[in-house]
Amino acid sequence: MRARGEAGQAAPLLIGFFVVALLMVGVAVDASAAYLRRQGLDSLADAAALAAANGIQGEQVYSAGLGERALIDADVARGYVAEHVWATGAAATYPGLRWRVDATEQRVVVEMTAPLNLPIGVPGVDRTAVVSATAASYVLVSD
Amino acid sequence: MRRRDEEGTALVEVTWLAVLLLVPLVYVVLAVYDVQRASFAATTAARSAGRAFVLAPDVVSGQARARAAVQVAVRDQGLETATTSLSCQPSCLTPGSVVDVRVSSQVRLPFLPAVLGDQAPSIRVSAAQRVPYGSFRQDRS
Numbered sequence: 001m002r003a004r005g006e007a008g009q010a011a012p013l014l015i016g017f018f019v020v021a022l023l024m025v026g027v028a029v030d031a032s033a034a035y036l037r038r039q040g041l042d043s044l045a046d047a048a049a050l051a052a053a054n055g056i057q058g059e060q061v062y063s064a065g066l067g068e069r070a071l072i073d074a075d076v077a078r079g080y081v082a083e084h085v086w087a088t089g090a091a092a093t094y095p096g097l098r099w100r101v102d103a104t105e106q107r108v109v110v111e112m113t114a115p116l117n118l119p120i121g122v123p124g125v126d127r128t129a130v131v132s133a134t135a136a137s138y139v140l141v142s143d
Numbered sequence: 144m145r146r147r148d149e150e151g152t153a154l155v156e157v158t159w160l161a162v163l164l165l166v167p168l169v170y171v172v173l174a175v176y177d178v179q180r181a182s183f184a185a186t187t188a189a190r191s192a193g194r195a196f197v198l199a200p201d202v203v204s205g206q207a208r209a210r211a212a213v214q215v216a217v218r219d220q221g222l223e224t225a226t227t228s229l230s231c232q233p234s235c236l237t238p239g240s241v242v243d244v245r246v247s248s249q250v251r252l253p254f255l256p257a258v259l260g261d262q263a264p265s266i267r268v269s270a271a272q273r274v275p276y277g278s279f280r281q282d283r284s
Binding site: 009039070 | 152153156157160161164165168171172175179182183186187189190193194239241270272273274275277278279
C-alpha cells in the first residue's frame with residue numbers, strides 16, 4: 001500500500017515553482033526600474049555637463065585667451081550645473097539627488113547620484129539602491 | 144494495494160493550480176514587459192530627440208530630426224508611435240536657450256478585446272528631457 005503522506009505532492013511543488021517565478025519577476029521589475037532611473041540620471045548628467053560647458057566666461061579667457069579648447073572656470077561651471085538642476089526640477093523628480101562637479105580648465109565631469117526605492121521587495125535584497133550616472137564635456141573653439 | 148481514488152490526482156492538481164497561479168502570473172509578466180518596453184522607448188526617444196534638435200542647423204530641420212530620432216527609438220522597441228512635444232525657452236536654437244522634449248505613449252494591456260476601443264485599460268508612460276543650447280554657440284533660429 002502506498003504511504004499516506006504522498007498524496008498531494010504535486011501541489012507544494014507547483015506552489016514552490018510559482019514562488020520562485022514570482023521572485024524572478026520581482027527581480028526583473030526592480031532591475032528595469034533601476035535601469036530607467038539610470039537612464040534618467042544619465043540624461044540629466046548629459047544636460048548638466050553641457051550646461052556646465054557654458055562656464056567658459058571667466059578670468060582665464062581674458063588672461064589666457066581662447067585656444068583650441070576653451071578653458072573652463074570651475075566655479076562658474078558648478079554654478080551652471082546647480083542652475084540647470086534647479087531649472088529642470090530634477091530634485092523633485094529624483095528625491096535625494098546629489099551631484100558632484102569635477103571641473104578643471106580642460107573639461108567638466110558631472111556625476112549624479114540618487115537613491116531608488118525598489119518597487120518590489122525581494123527577500124534578502126536591500127530595498128534601497130543607489131544609482132549614479134556620469135557625463136563629461138569640454139569646449140572646442142571653432143569658427 | 145493502491146487506493147483507487149488517488150489515481151490521476153497529480154494531473155488534476157497541476158491543471159487547477161496552473162490555471163489559478165501561472166496564468167495570472169504570465170499575464171502580469173506580459174503586461175509589465177509591455178509597459179517596460181514603452182518606458183525604455185520614451186526615455187531613449189526624449190534623450191535622442193533633444194540631442195538631435197540642438198545639433199541641427201536650423202529649427203525646421205531640427206524638428207524633423209527630433210521626430211526622426213523619436214521614430215527610431217520607438218520602432219527599436221517594437222512600438223508604433225509616441226506623442227512628442229518640443230518647446231524652447233525663450234526661443235529655439237538661440238544662444239542660452241533650453242529645449243524641452245516630452246515623449247509619451249499609451250500602452251494598452253495585452254489580450255484585451257478590440258471591442259473596448261479607446262476605453263480599454265491602458266497605462267501612460269512619459270519621459271521629459273531638457274537640453275541646453277550653449278550660450279556661446281551660433282544663433283541658428
